[in-house]
Amino acid sequence: MAIRSERGEETLSLPVAVAKALERSLADRSEPPSSRAELVYVLSEVEGNCARRRVESLLDRRDYSSQEMERKLRDDGYPGRLCSELVARYVEAKLIDDRRYADVFVRSKLSAGWGRCRIELELARRGIEVGELPGWPYDYLDPEDEGERAFEVALRRSFRGRDPYAQCVRFLMGRGFSGAVASSAARRVLDEDDGGS
Known part of the structure; x- marks a missing residue:
């Protein structure tokens, strides 16, 4: 997306959902933002709302580890600071819970016939230290x-x-x-x- 200001034209790289929502938001206004600062404020509001909707949409389908969710948001094009802050809020609200995620992940992979080494490796790839999982490995496997x-x-x-x-x-x-x-x-x-x- 390109914006014009007194400094010339700036190009912004935005997730598609944010660009569409920003375009709708600007079209709904009686007059365009009067300054770059006002536009940046509107953009940050729209971006935050879009990122929250994206997290909720993902969590409606399945559980994610905090690292997986942050990576998903970054891959979608959201800024790192927003991703970290948003995931931290969802962790605080217990909507993203690494221990719960790990417990379900381990149990499902054990029933699928995975061995201990692969489970530990896959949890590490998802940002979960298996040593921090209460009861690992003795509560899960003999x-x-x-x-x-x-x-x-x-x-x-x-x-x-x-x-x-x-x-x-x-x-x-x-x-x-x-x-x-x-x-x-x-x-x-x-x-x-x-x-x-």
């Missing part, structure tokens, strides 16, 4: 049970070809199981396949 979980996940797949053992190990490690757990589970799966033949 380290003694990790091998059994890997075995059950691997049983759902068929491993054929030149090296089914390596295929199974790669698959399980991709799911986030450690190399030792994946190797042990792969041996069990292949032993069961050989025994069943």
Whole structure:
């Protein structure tokens, strides 16, 4: 968007939603802003309202970690300061809650057959330190049970070809199981396949 002032023409980079809302807001006024300062004020109001609507729209669909939400807003083109302040307000109001998000995320990924390593990595990518999650890992998984979980996940797949053992190990490690757990589970799966033949 380009604006003219006594200094010449300035170009503003705005999210599409903000540009459209600003255009509507300016069209609804009886007269255009009389100064650059007034225009900047109107713009900041419109930008804040659009960003709030965007956050609420996203939260209506699913939960987000605070870092994910801030990244979404920045990717949409909102200024960093506004993103940080807005996310902080939603965190304070408990509408964005990293602990709640992490708890739901961990439980859903465990039921999807993910291993501990991948869950920890994905939480870190979302800005959540797994060490700050109360009860991690013992309230969520039994380290003694990790091998059994890997075995059950691997049983759902068929491993054929030149090296089914390596295929199974790669698959399980991709799911986030450690190399030792994946190797042990792969041996069990292949032993069961050989025994069943």
